[in-house]
Amino acid sequence: MTTAQTQPPPTASPPPSAPEPPAGIQGAAWKWGVGLLMCYVIYGAFFIARNAVGFVGDSARIIFFHVPCAVLSSIAYFVAAAYAGLYLFSSHPEKRFNLELDAKSAAAMELGFLFCILATITGSLFAGMQWGTFWNWDPREISIVGMLLLYAAYLVLRSAGGEQPDKRARLTTVYILITLIPTVFLVWVVPRIQALQSLHPTSVLANPKNTSAAYKEVLYPSFLAFILLFVWLFQLRFRLYKLGAKDRSR
């Protein structure tokens, strides 16, 4: 039941393990590259950026951590949905689905859950400092907690999906595609509902004139750092899956 379709002929073990050493060097490069970039972001957040106008005390500095996490938590869902769609709709002769695509969508979902939790916590801290309450059902807060629920429900389904990897993959990928609709509404519709007045400073950030050069110097590297962190973790998670799959097929 191995689905090593992307790899050359599934011969015995030695040849596929040949490109392992570069993975080690690559891993070190990822670790040091992302690590140094993150160090710069943390340094920049506290020493390069100044207190922002209109924000209470140092509260604006959380932007460098909260915004990338929040953006990534929704991007992760769309990445997962793309892999889920590929898994279901890429046609295979004799109905042999590519389980690696399912593993990739699961990895994206797990990481999305992680970043979603981080975005919720950092957002709540900001709300507590800026608005005096940690939770006030702002539309953005409704969105993020809705995303959190969807991620959690996915993980519940994945753990209840049964032992057959094929069946579990089908159930979970279908669930991702269905919950894509709530996700789209959460990301683009709910924050714009007029009945729910928002205090969230999205419009402040959306206009480039409002951000000083010092903020851009930190904010853009911060986005890069978080995206690279996501890609690196994604690769690690997927490699772990492949090791597990190899172990099972033995």
Add this chain to the structure above:
Amino acid sequence: MGRVADTAGAGPVSAQAGVVTSSRPAWLSEAAALFAKDLRAEMRTKVAISAIGVFTLSALLLLGLATAALKEAQIPIPDTDLTRPAWDPAGKMALLWVLLCFAAFTGLAHSFVHEEETGTSLALRLSMPAGAVYAGKLAFNLALIFAVALVATPLYMLITGMPLGPPLVFLLVMIGGCTGLAGAATIVAALAAKARGTGALYSALGLPILFVFLALLLNAAKTVYAGPQPALDVVKAVGGLFSYGILLITVSALTFGFIWED
């Protein structure tokens, strides 16, 4: 053994339907046959209808008891002689939808779980394509949720004093709400039944989907009771509600085959 006959009974009915109106596409008459079979099975045992009925009635009574003091309560507006209701009509409608969501999620799982439990899903799979099964089950769940809403809403209005507002907008919000609710409940029931899940799994998968739905409903409820409104705002609020339900049903129809066929 009588349960097996339920599914077997679908054959002759669909043949009959085909004779009566031959212009209908095949899947539609198959879906109608499945709907008729579900209705007949439900009338025989009344499992789903009694579960939802008892749940809704007891929830209504509990709500009435808990909110008796709030029903007519008024809060003074600071610096004026005026008062405003402590529990505004939009809030009352939101609670009605919370109640209907939970009511739907107590009874609608039955549609697919029953087929899996009795082993009739295999026979069903043989007798019609996945699309027809989805359409039939959706139609049955829609009928069930409309029936529940039709009974529960007037009772709820009596208990909490929720006003009607503009009748047409109110009706549209109710129809849009029921459509979305049935759409979400049907596909999640199919997933939960396949995952060999319990009722807990069904709610865990379904309620996150309804979370957004409730936000949209809350928005629509505010439009219903906000007094005269620009037509565009009403169309936006009600349209958002409908689009959510229709999108859910569309994606469910596209992906249902992957869950249904082993």
